[in-house]
Amino acid sequence: MKKAGITADKEYIIGEVDKRMYGSFIEHMGRAVYEGIYEPGHPKADKDGFRTDVQELIKELQVPFIRYPGGNFLSGYNWEDGVGPVKDRPRRLDLAWQTTETNEVGTNEFLTWAKKVNAEVNMAVNLGTRGIDAARNLVEYCNHPEGSYWSDLRKSHGYEKPYGIKTWCLGNEMDGPWQIGHKTAHEYGRLAAETAKVMKWTDPTIELVACGSSNSGMPSFIEWEAEVLEHTYEHVDYISLHTYYGNHENDLENYLAKSMDLDHFIKSVTAVCDYMKAKKRSKKTIHLSLDEWNVWYHSNEADKKVEPWITARPILEDIYNFEDALLIGSLLITMLQHADRLKIACLAQLVNVIAPIMTEKGGEAWRQPIFYPYMHASVYGRGTSMKLLVTSPKYDSADFTDVPYVDAAAVYHEEDEALTIFAVNKSKELMETEIKLRGFEDYRIIEHIVLEHQDMKATNQKNRKEVTPHSNGTSSANAEGITAHFTPLSWNVIRLSGK
Numbered sequence: 148m149k150k151a152g153i154t155a156d157k158e159y160i161i162g163e164v165d166k167r168m169y170g171s172f173i174e175h176m177g178r179a180v181y182e183g184i185y186e187p188g189h190p191k192a193d194k195d196g197f198r199t200d201v202q203e204l205i206k207e208l209q210v211p212f213i214r215y216p217g218g219n220f221l222s223g224y225n226w227e228d229g230v231g232p233v234k235d236r237p238r239r240l241d242l243a244w245q246t247t248e249t250n251e252v253g254t255n256e257f258l259t260w261a262k263k264v265n266a267e268v269n270m271a272v273n274l275g276t277r278g279i280d281a282a283r284n285l286v287e288y289c290n291h292p293e294g295s296y297w298s299d300l301r302k303s304h305g306y307e308k309p310y311g312i313k314t315w316c317l318g319n320e321m322d323g324p325w326q327i328g329h330k331t332a333h334e335y336g337r338l339a340a341e342t343a344k345v346m347k348w349t350d351p352t353i354e355l356v357a358c359g360s361s362n363s364g365m366p367s368f369i370e371w372e373a374e375v376l377e378h379t380y381e382h383v384d385y386i387s388l389h390t391y392y393g394n395h396e397n398d399l400e401n402y403l404a405k406s407m408d409l410d411h412f413i414k415s416v417t418a419v420c421d422y423m424k425a426k427k428r429s430k431k432t433i434h435l436s437l438d439e440w441n442v443w444y445h446s447n448e449a450d451k452k453v454e455p456w457i458t459a460r461p462i463l464e465d466i467y468n469f470e471d472a473l474l475i476g477s478l479l480i481t482m483l484q485h486a487d488r489l490k491i492a493c494l495a496q497l498v499n500v501i502a503p504i505m506t507e508k509g510g511e512a513w514r515q516p517i518f519y520p521y522m523h524a525s526v527y528g529r530g531t532s533m534k535l536l537v538t539s540p541k542y543d544s545a546d547f548t549d550v551p552y553v554d555a556a557a558v559y560h561e562e563d564e565a566l567t568i569f570a571v572n573k574s575k576e577l578m579e580t581e582i583k584l585r586g587f588e589d590y591r592i593i594e595h596i597v598l599e600h601q602d603m604k605a606t607n608q609k610n611r612k613e614v615t616p617h618s619n620g621t622s623s624a625n626a627e628g629i630t631a632h633f634t635p636l637s638w639n640v641i642r643l644s645g646k
């Protein structure tokens with residue numbers, strides 16, 4: 148058995164957790180939209196053709212915010228193709244994912260669906276093949292009440308009220324050579340600044356996300372951010388980060404240590420934002436949007452064999468296992484530790500495409516193992532992220548040194564008098580953890596949820612719920628707080644209440 152310690156003090160806080168931290172992402176790709184959220188003719192489809200069983204699972208996750216419509220798809224998308232009578236919409240080749248896009252689902256259908264699942268939409272504008280004009284027209288179409296060409300067109304399409312979309316992305320991964328309309332930092336920075344300017348002139352209430360690097364391994368990483376912010380600083384509110392992890396070497400210790408990479412990534416982007424703030428003598432602070440994050444590697448080989456140009460190509464259908472769920476838990480903890488600067492995060496993606504929810508055409512919908520840590524954080528992680536003191540034994544792995552076996556974060560919801568501690572035990576041994584709670588003396592344990600499994604590769608296929616959490620975690624109150632037993636390789640959620 149190993150020993151660790153966690154101290155929480157009511158006075159020591161990191162910052163408010165923005166609900167958009169628990170966002171997700173639906174792109175027009177693979178079976179995310181067609182056969183995912185939308186499947187007219189499915190026994191559980193509603194009158195608009197959207198699957199209610201999928202909606203129920205999304206509601207379980209309490210996803211507050213969903214990025215749309217891409218992704219790489221965005222950079223070749225004409226939003227005008229997806230509005231107006233469905234019968235008149237063009238079928239287009241999507242060059243990003245070698246798919247035929249039918250445009251059956253477009254802006255209004257997606258926004259209607261998002262309302263059904265109680266999520267706000269994070270709309271993205273195409274800065275690959277399009278630019279300022281298409282972007283400002285889309286803002287006018289979505290957000291202007293009436294009395295102008297684009298707002299009246301929306302009304303004529305049957306959508307009377309403006310949507311009031313608050314958060315908008317200025318393109319997608321524009322630093323990547325794979326992107327349609329890939330740009331240099333200078334080209335993108337100028338275009339993003341001018342687009343941002345007129346989007347905000349169209350609706351001054353919106354917030355904008357500029358594209359950061361596609362991942363921290365890009366050769367232009369950090370210089371890209373600096374140059375983009377050089378042009379856009381006063382026009383945007385967030386800069387994006389994207390990151391995907393995989394256990395390519397089948398090295399569990401190293402895999403679980405990858406949350407340290409995310410920590411480093413967030414710190415680096417925060418540093419460049421603050422450097423630009425100082426350089427520009429600005430009073431404004433740029434925040435971070437991790438608008439794509441997940442594990443993505445299981446499906447890489449299979450995807451090479453999928454037939455091109457069909458609609459709903461079954462690509463990026465990663466089947467997640469238990470060890471992926473542990474890493475997702477650690478990544479969520481890392482995000483909470485940066486709640487002061489990281490305001491938006493979108494688990495990429497939500498249904499079928501590298502997703503917590505899978506569906507079968509005409510059949511079932513089910514929860515992958517990664518569903519659970521994401522759900523626990525989203526449901527119990529609203530409030531103030533606490534600055535914890537964590538003492539843990541450490542290990543070295545292939546790529547990381549001094550990796551703590553225990554990762555932990557805590558969120559306090561003052562009004563509900565709820566304190567939740569999230570912890571991952573990366574050790575193969577039981578971890579006895581003394582949790583000291585200062586200022587929470589009268590709080591009692593409501594529940595200790597645990598996600599654990601003997602087989603790190605266990606999955607949840609259709610009709611097989613191998614990896615599911617239980618509430619039999621062992622935590623007991625003592626004079627100073629709690630003694631918690633984190634079982635080997637486990638995700639833990641300790642819920643406390645002051646009521």
Ligand code: AHR
Binds near residue numbers: 495496
């Ligand atoms: O989420 C899948 C893809 O990953 C997105 O389309 C792209 O932005 C990223 O490279």
